[in-house]
Amino acid sequence: MLNEYKRKLPPSERKVAEYIIKKPHHAIQLTATSLGEESGTSSAAVIRLCKSLGLKGFQELKLRVSGDLMKSPAVQYSNIEPGETQEAIVEKLTNNATQALKETSELVNYEALGMAVKALKKADRIHFFGVGASGIIAQDAQQKFLRMNKSVSCFTDIHNAAMYIANVSENDVVFVISFSGETLETLKIIELANQKGAATISLTRYGQSAISDSADIPLFISATREVPAPFRSGATSSRLAQLHMIDILFVCVVTDQYALASDYLKEIKESMDFIKSRK
Template identity: 55%
Template sequence: MSHTKGGLVILKEMVNSLPPSERKIAEYILENPEESILLTALMLGERSKTSSAAVIRLCKSLGFSGFQELKIRVAGDLQKQSVTEYRDIEPNEGFKNIIDKVTTNTIQTLKETADILSENNLKQAVQELAKAASIIFIGVGASYIAAKDAEQKFLRINKNAYSFSDVHMAATSIANKGPGDVVVGISFSGETEEVAKLLKLAKRKHTTTISITKYGNSSVSNHSDIQLHTSAAKEAMLRSGATSSRIAQLQVIDILFMCLASVQYNETVQHLDETREAISFLER
């Protein structure tokens, strides 16, 4: 994935949660992206009626190394031929239009997630998963779909993996974990109280914690050692919290799985062959 894109996506996601001066700068960049990438921090502060110090604070709030990274990532977004907005369905709309809209929204979500997913954080997560004695995936509601999918994938390559949506069962399992184990908390909003509490419990047990949430600080990400982010998936109201956000979570799970499979290629191929043979045996 590229570290030269995703600036506008992150700005759109974070703008309403920023302090007033930083919000003014973010809004200015979103309204004038082509101009903003040509400015210095001082000039941008003047144009947005703030200051260069506020520009630097904004970059820190967004999780960037500095103003140069922000400009590079916005410039990368501008190189795209077009940025498609999420589209909602209409009453009694033609099925062909709905097919096109859902497909467009899904593609947009996948692209945005690829743009904002940190390669460095991904490497750290894969390293921890590769050596983990056990892996627990936690998700509530729609996020449990991603947790269950992860369990199924990682079991196929002989990882000691479990998924939970029941808080008490998850807490019971985490209670017996420690260093060498990994707990992955999945929450689109990052504010799912049960997931945050379970990650907090895991950290008390000195277990490595990984979060998969939308971009930005959140209760869940704040209790994780490694943060992985998905697109904000801001398609409109009828998504019911479980369409593009779910696709983004499954995308990150697939990326984790494929990266781990690449790192442990020979072992992975052997385990996949054995699991295929087991299923084939049952079907004879």
């Protein structure tokens, strides 16, 4: 979190973040006042940093840093190099995927998650949008939420999406997906949805971005390390993390209205059985 956010922080907060990254073992032993003094800032800068990270306070920040220090140093992302053996590729990709899912779960803001679940539950219509690889995630999300007897759409083309969103209302949810958080087409769609008064949810990499800043409810996945093509193992990990968050949202919505969801899922199963029947 600190590494991802530090370049976007104001100077005083950045100094605190860099101090914690450089001396984490020492930083967790300090008070906010002491950390402010040793980093050349103030206790106010420390508290502002916690707020910028979406944390409840300095104590939560120290707990998170302590948790990271207890992790095995062997658990880290590995890039795929030219000429890798198949065994190495399997090991590295599996490790990267596992790490992306673990980091994403650690970054969950449960207040934002609860707000997203509530918005999706009460929505008359849900519109998913993403381009490129994020469009595939949007299609997966549509396929899942169709099971809740909702009016659900998915668009990967900005023109078709704009025509549809032209008629959204405050009872609709527009859910946009962009790993970078800066995709121009996706930013335009969420800005249009905001103008029309729909509830907006974003799913981006962790950290501030134009898209997450524009959303009513920003959700995040791990900021996995991207490497240059063609060996972008990070891109694979980020896709899995996005799918993981969609799964979390869907299961939360289902379990929050289990009896109703069970009826819908039963009807769907019967329909699928009918389609498969040779009679």
